[in-house]
Structure formats: structure tokens, C-alpha cells
């Protein structure tokens with residue numbers, strides 16, 4: 001959810017999502033044009049591997065949003081929450097009626113059902129921050145989505161949703177929770193180290209890594225700078241080079257957003273200097289030992305705060321495409337200022353002719369817009385390969401983490 005902070009500081013772009021009905025086709029969007037988006041794609045393989053659940057807990061879900069996001073005297077946080085809820089088309093009436101949790105899910109289901117059968121979304125839980133002593137830190141927590149809620153919502157519509165657990169590894173019961181998540185069909189584990197205060201190098205994380213590796217459960221890690229979820233504010237923990245630690249333990253890692261935002265210290269230098277986080281991710285992608293383990297998701301990549309160099313590199317590096325996964329970072333594709341189509345045209349990665357239909361599509365169906373944009377982006381003829389949109393294959397049904405209990409001898 002990176003980039004929201006700076007997007008809201010600019011008022012020169014249209015702001016509100018008009019939240020049109022997602023039923024397709026949409027006026028102003030030519031059916032043939034839309035058909036092209038689907039050429040070569042198998043909807044049954046199209047799993048969006050990066051979608052957020054958000055709630056206030058008004059349905060008893062246990063979800064939580066930091067109080068500062070609801071207080072007008074914290075204007076930036078207040079605007080950020082409103083922008084996210086508008087991006088998710090949660091209307092102000094639902095806010096007044098304390099119906100935010102359900103309204104959020106309702107819109108997401110509507111959007112999902114406008115896709116061909118088979119397409120699915122991985123819904124993220126989001127754990128609280130804990131400090132190094134294992135103490136819960138609500139003061140560092142921006143929002144919280146319990147595993148049980150993500151699992152329950154996915155369970156309501158298994159044809160459309162799977163769920164991703166989020167467990168802070170410094171919880172005293174982290175391993176038991178992990179076993180429960182695996183037994184409960186979690187498809188991946190999600191961490192945001194800078195916000196949740198997770199140091200990937202901490203030796204105490206090793207049993208957690210071993211369990212993830214054994215269960216072949218991918219670890220989705222937000223790397224690079226993160227502004228939308230400040231949390232613990234430890235940007236240094238989002239350094240992509242720290243991913244070598246879980247990789248060394250055999251964990252399959254998905255670097256969220258390909259670490260495409262901001263700077264991180266190049267810790268490989270004798271005297272570490274700031275480098276583009278994306279360049280450090282690229283270095284890891286090119287290290288032979290992680291070829292089978294390191295993946296990246298392409299969510300949020302085309303947001304205005306990424307460098308054209310990032311767009312061009314991801315389009316050009318066809319050799320990476322088998323290891324890149326489609327993701328939307330929902331609800332952010334519905335937050336209008338975050339993707340600026342004229343800027344993409346100027347950078348040479350989008351044809352002018354696509355701007356009007358993409359804009360019209362976004363007003364009705366931000367998820368279809370996000371997919372269409374990724375399918376249409378080009379750099380000197382190179383496009384994102386169809387393998388990027390065939391993500392289901394990366395999520396083999398997880399094996400049980402532990403061998404089954406030996407059966408008691410019969411009497």
C-alpha cells in the first residue's frame with residue numbers, strides 16, 4: 001500500500017473514485033478492446049496474489065484501524081483512511097451505520113464476480129506489531145486483520161478467494177499459530193517488516209523459516225519503502241538484501257511490488273551506501289542460488305511514485321517473467337491518483353489510445369483496470385509475459401507441516 005501518503009499531497013489529479021457498477025462491458029469501453037486483455041490468459045490460473053482486507057471490526061471481525069486514522073486533528077492519516085475507503089467504494093453511509101467490514105467485502109465480491117469463473121484473489125490477514133521482547137505494540141500498529149477473519153471471508157467464497165495468514169514471528173505462540181494457519185488452508189504468509197517490526201536476520205526466526213520451508217508455504221514480504229502503513233517506522237527492515245536470510249533457509253519468498261519503491265542500504269559494500277531498493281531486488285533475482293526460491297509480485301508497480309526505469313526493466317527482463325506474479329494491491333487500484341496514465345504515456349510504456357478506455361474502466365472496475373494496464377504496458381515491444389498471470393501454479397496445496405500423529409495401538 002506504498003505511496004498513498006505522497007499521492008494525497010498532490011491535488012492536481014482527479015481524486016475520487018466514482019464507484020460505478022462493475023458489470024461489464026462498460027460504456028466507452030469497446031468490447032473488442034477488452035477482449036484483447038484476455039488473449040492467452042487462462043482465468044483458472046489467474047490468482048491475484050496481493051489483495052488486502054481492511055475493516056474496523058464493526059462486524060465483530062476483530063479487525064482494527066489505528067484511532068489516529070479516524071481523528072480529524074491527524075489530517076494526513078484521516079485523509080488516508082478516507083481515500084482507502086473510497087478506493088474500496090465503502091460509502092459514507094456504511095461508515096455512519098458502522099457497516100464498514102461488510103461493505104468492504106460486498107464491493108470486493110461484486111468486483112470478483114464480474115471476472116470469468118476461475119479467477120481468484122488471495123486475501124491478506126495483517127498481524128499486529130511486536131517488539132523484540134515479544135511485547136505487543138498497539139502504538140506501532142496501523143491496522144490489524146486477524147487470520148481468523150481472512151480465513152472466514154475466503155471460506156464464504158472459496159471459488160473466488162483464498163487466504164494468506166500473517167503471524168508476527170516474535171509472538172510467543174507464533175509456531176502454533178503457523179501450524180493452525182497451514183492446517184486451515186492458508187496459501188501463503190505475509191509480513192511487512194518495516195511496519196510490523198520484523199528483523200529477518202533475527203536467529204529466533206529460524207524455526208519459523210524451517211516450518212515455512214517444510215510446508216512449502218511462500219512468504220510474501222513487503223520490501224522497499226512503505227508509506228501507507230507507517231507502523232513501527234523501521235524502513236531499514238524493508239531492505240531487500242535481508243531476504244537472503246529466509247532464502248538460505250529454503251523458504252520460497254515473494255518480494256511484494258518487486259521492492260520497487262525508495263532506497264535501501266547496499267549492505268554488500270564494505271561501507272554501505274543508499275541504493276535503489278529495486279536494484280537490490282534485481283541483484284537477488286540474478287543470483288543463481290535463489291532461482292527456484294525467489295519470486296516477485298507486480299502489484300503497485302505502475303503507481304506514479306515508481307521510476308520509469310523500474311517499468312522498463314520489468315517489461316524488458318523477459319528472463320524474470322516466469323518468477324513474477326500478478327497482484328493488484330487492492331484496494332489501491334481504486335484510489336484514483338495513484339496511477340497516472342498520462343505519465344505512463346510520457347514514459348513510453350503505454351499507448352495514448354489506451355488512456356480513455358482504461359480511465360473509463362477504472363471508474364467501474366478497478367481490478368479489471370489493473371489487469372488491463374499490466375496487459376497493455378509495453379517497452380520497445382516487450383510486454384509482461386502471460387506466465388505472470390498464471391499464478392495458481394505457484395501455490396501447490398500445502399503439505400502438512402508435521403507428520404501425522406502415530407495412531408494409538410488398538411486394544
Ligand SMILES: [Zn+2]
Pocket residue numbers: 001002050052329
Ligand atoms: Zn499491499
